[in-house]
Every structure is written in structure tokens, then in C-alpha cells.
Amino acid sequence: MMYGGGGGGWHWGMNRPYRSDEQQPKVEFTAAGVRRVLSYLVPYWPHEIVILVCVLAVTGLGLIPPLLMRSVIDDAIPGKDFGLLNLLVFGMVALPFLSGLISVLQSYLNALVGQRIVYDLRKQLFRHMQRMSLRFFTKTRSGEIISRINNDVAGVQSVIAGTLISIITNFFTVVGTTVVLFVMNWQLALIALVVTPAFVLPTRRVGRYRRQVSRETQEKQADLSAFLHEMMNISGYLLMRTFSGEQRADTRFRSIGRDLLRLNIKQAMVGRWFFMFLGLFASIGPAAIYWYGGRQVMQEELSIGTIIAFVMFLRNLYGPSSQLANIYVDVQGAMALFDRIFGYLDMEPEIFDTPDAREVATVQGRISFDDVWFRYNDEAAWALAGITFTAEPGEMIALVGPSGAGKTTLTYLIPRLYDPVNGQVRLDDYDLRDLQYLSLMRHVGVVTQEPFLFHTSLRENLLYANPEATEADVIEAAKAAQIHDFIMGLPEQYETVVGERGFRLSGGEKQRVAIARVFLKNPRIIILDEATSSLDSQSEELIQQALSALLQGRTSFVIAHRLSTVRAADRILVLDEGRAVESGTHEELLAQGGLYAKLHSIQFRTEPESVAAEVGEGGPRMPPLGRGRRPGGRAIPGFEGSGPFAGGEPE
Ligand code: ADP
Secondary structure, three states: OHHHOOOHHHHHHOOOOOOOHHHOOOOOOOHHHHHHHHHOOHHHHHHHHHHHHHHHHHHHHHOHHHHHHHHHHHHHOOOOOHHHHHHHHHHHHHHHHHHHHHHHHHHHHHHHHHHHHHHHHHHHHHHHHHHOOHHHHHHOOHHHHHHHHHHHHHHHHHHHHHHHHHHHHHHHHHHHHHHHHHHHOHHHHHHHHHOOHHHHOOHHHHHHHHHHHHHHHHHHHHHHHHHHHHHOOHHHHHHHHHOOOHHHHHHHHHHHHHHHHHHHHHHHHOOHHHHHHHHHHHHHHHHHHHHHHHHHHHOOOOOHHHHHHHHHHHHHHHHHHHHHHHHHHHHHHHHHHHHHHHHHHOOOOOOOOOOOOEOOOOOOOOEEEEEEEEOOOOOOOOOEEEEEEEEOOOOEEEEEOOOOOOHHHHHHHOOOOOOOOEEEEEEOOEEHHHEOHHHHHOOEEEEOOOOOOOOOEHHHHHHOOOOOOOHHHHHHHHHHOOOHHHHHOOOOHHHOEEOOOOEOOOHHHHHHHHHHHHHHHOOOEEEEEOOOOOOOHHHHHHHHHHHHHHHOOOEEEEEOOOHHHHHHOOEEEEEEOOEEEEEEOHHHHHHHOOHHHHHHHHHHHHOHHHHHHHHHOOOOOOOOOOOOOOHHHOOOOOOOOOOOOOOOOOO
């Protein structure tokens, strides 16, 4: 495919931050590619027709002044005709004024069409990015994506409003001028045209080089954006400060900055020599006209006015044709832009609805994995290897296992962040791939370890889960999540702005907001990645209460880090290297004496006694997570909330 959109190499190639030139896909300047670019112009055809009329009018008006000049010299002055002189001189002022007015209208329309196309492209790109899978975002730096949506697309405006309009204007000017020249005097016209090819021939070479520089510059620009994006936010900043990374960040920034400096200068200078020679050729033309035309005037075969008009016309000929050459170079540069934009647009979203996907209205909430195999890419080891199990509606499944066992991966497959490579994940009796994605997502709620809050009010953050929720719903959800009292204690209560630059919530508070969000969404299926960090006992208790209310009566998958959780679970699924090695209740698995028992004993050896001692002495006792319908759900002093369950898991 043109624009390098086709092969997988391009798709994944772009994720390598610093690829060398040889790795770059070869971009073909093809008719289909141009058609694709032009297709963005189609919706605005009425505007474009007006633009075209303006262009023709301005071009036509531009052809008249040299003819007026000829008349002044050949007719008005020799004939001592004051009336004609006045008229001609008036025309010399009025025509540029008129064409100036038309140009203003044209500029407005250019900007309008250009900006609308920018808007269309951005919209399209943004939507496309939203449809991309998690895989894409784990592989691509966010700054780079931002740069494409911002800078690259913005560049399109100048291509449409500048380059394209110049092509049309200059083309008509050159054609119109050539015709007039031939009508006036064909020998002189031939002389004038002989020089023209000198403008056009060397442009291909320059064009290719310029496009390459342009692409390099854009990529470096994206590097800069990505780097700034990493450094100029709280996490990046904290990392830099706490690891004394200033020096390194500085060095890196300077290195990118220097490259950008060099590339920008290179870009400014590309083809300048070439344009200098174009200028030289432009002075040869008039000289030749004066030489040959002068001789004709001496032989009284030609009027002086004609020579003067001819030389004036040359400006209309050489200016626009050198600009046309210039434009070819610009178009080449613009193609690099479109390359990058189409490169993104051509990436296939991995997860999409099939045409006959079913809408899921109500669900029972049974989730079954049927011999599910999954790996992150073809070279990687299996992250899930033949997982088979069924979670009945309302069941709580605790996922346990060493780090890297595949717990997170397993939970990713339920909201279809990824699809299995082999096997099926089913909701009730339907393969998830046969369901409409959006309707599936209505039934799945996720609470991550580090919930994300937008930089806006708490209310807005909560309403994100369900924009239609009423005030009463919001408060009810916040109460159920044990966060309402806390919110009411804030200066601006539900209007308090949180998130990136807002009020800082503690980890426990954030998680309760996230839980309230899921309450508002009210899904049948819950995925919960328990926080590994130990919270103080009060927040711990609040969270446990919030969670047991949330999980009540819903099918849930909990990546368990606490003993209270696994004890409360209906079933524990023990994963190891992508395999489900054990499954059963806490007691059953302990009795089996397998991996679970081992993980459990590591936990006990390192923590329980000391914690038991602490909590035993009148410390608050955590209520067990879950519905308390299993005998195993009893609270056992000392085990609850005592840090990572799967000992030493560095998550
Ligand atoms: P757990 O949650 O049990 O710690 P994960 O499900 O996160 O384990 O990871 C399972 C395996 O998949 C690990 O070997 C991990 O390195 C690998 N993995 C996780 N995410 C990715 C990714 N985005 N790309 C490639 N491999 C990954």
C-alpha cells in the first residue's frame, strides 16, 4: 500500500523511538496516495469551487497590468492622449485593489477549508486511537501519539491552504501568461520559455532530500514531545529528583535539542542553493528579451511597449514556475506528514465488533475460560497456557500466584483488552468476540491498583461511570464505598477538584473513589486488583467494607494480595507460569500442600506472628472481604490486611 500503510513492519517500526534512516519505509508518491489526500477535500467542494473562481479571477486580473503598461507606452504617450492615460493609470491602481479584495475572500476560504480538514483528520485520528488496543499503548510512547495528533495534523493545514492553492494559482498563471506571450510575439515567447526547464528539472532530487529531512525533523519533534511528556509530569519529575536524574535528563534534552536545531537548520537550508540558481536563471530571461527584442525594435518590427510588457510578464512566468518547482518540493515534505498520519490511521484495531455482533442486554454473569492460550507477541512465552475454568454468577474468584504468573493477563481478557490467541472466553454462553464491545463493557467494572482520576471535581470523576446518575445515586454510591463522609469533610465537598493538579487524595481514598465509580456503573462482573501497599488500619477497614459491599452478588475476579480476600473467595485459582495449577477453597488448597500452601507458608513465616501480636492487642479487626457466606470467610486475627499475600511479590 502507498504511504507505507500496509506492511506490519511500518506499524511496529514506528514504535522504535530512534530508528535509523535505513529502517524507514520507502514512501511512494503514487496516484492512489494523492487520491487519498484529495479525498479529504471532497466534502468541501462548494467552498473549493468559490476558491477556484477567486483564483481564476486573481490570475486573470494579474495578466492585465503589463498590457496597460504597453498601452501607456505605445498609445497614450505617443498619441498625447490624456484621457486614455488617466484611464490606464486608474486601471493600474484599481485592478490590484480588486484582486486584493478577492484574495481576502480566498484567504478566508482557504483557512476555513484547511482548518476543517485538520479538524476532520484529528477527529478521525483520535477516534482511531481510542479503538486501538492496550497493546498499542503499551508499545507506543504517549508523547509520540500526542505529537502526531497535534503537530503532524496541524501541518496539513499549510499543505491544503498553502501548497495546494499555490499549485492551482501558479499553474493558471503560467498557462495564462504563456498564452498571452505567444499571442503578443511568438519569437520572444519562445526565448522566454527556453529558460523555463532549468527551473523544473533538478527539483526531483531536491524534493527527495527535503522530504527525508522533513520526516527526520518530525520524528525528532515527536521524540522531544515524548521526552517532555515523560519528564514534565509528577511521576517523571519525582523519579528524576529522587534518583538525581537532573544531569542525565539535561544531557538527553540537550542531545534531542541539538539534533532538532541541526535538523531545523538543515530543513531551512535544503534546496537553497538550488533556489539561488533559479534566481540566476530568472535574470537571464529579461536580458535575452531586451537583447533580441531591442534588435527588433531597432528594426521597427516591434514596439517598445511590447518589450516592456514582455519583461513584466516574465515575472508572471518565472516567479510562478519557480514556485511550482518549489511546491513540488513542499508537496514532497507534506507527503512525509501524510505518511505519518496515514501510518496511524492504517493500523488495524485488534478488538472490533464483527458485523453480526450481539448486543448484551442483561447477563447472568457466568464467565468461562475454555482452554485459553495467550501471549503478548509471537516470540513471547505463553502468559496464559490452557486456562479452563468457570466462574458461576455471583462467585468470587481469587487469583493467586507468584509475580508474572499471568494473573493480570487473565483479568485483561475479560474486558477484552486483549483477545485469546487460542480458546474462548465466554460470558454466559457467548464468546466475548461475538458480543458488541460497548455493550459487554456495560457489564464489566474494573478497579485497578492505582486508580486514575481526571483533573476535575470529584462529582465529575464519579459521574464518568454513569453520566446519567442522579445526585442521590452519586451520594449513595459514595456512601457504599465509604468515601461520602470523607468527601463531605473537604472544603468544597463534591466540587473539590482532584487529579493531576487538584486536591491530593491518599491511595486509600483514591481507591474508594474508584470503588464508588464502579458502584455507579453497577456492572455484573467486577475485576479488582487489590492494592499491594499496606494502608493504615482505618483506611484498610473502610476499603474492606466498601469492597465487600461492591462484590456482593456480583461475579468477581480479585487479584488477591491479602489473606482476608482469599479466605473470603468462593474459589482460589492458583496460577503459575500461565497455568492454572490449583483451584479450590483456602482450606482445600492448604490441605493439598501444593503451591498455594507454599505461598501461604512464606507469608506466615515472614508476617503473621508479629501482625497477630499487634492486632491481637486490641487493634481493629478487619472484616473479611466478600459476602461472608463461607465458613472460610471468618476473620482470623492477624491475617487480614497484612501486606502482599504472595510473599515478596514486587508489583
Ligand atoms: P502477574 O499479574 O501474575 O504478575 P502478568 O499477567 O502481569 O503477571 O504477566 C504474565 C507474563 O506476561 C509475565 O511474564 C510478563 O512479563 C508478561 N507480560 C505482561 N505484560 C506484557 C506486555 N505488555 N508485553 C509483553 N509481555 C508482557
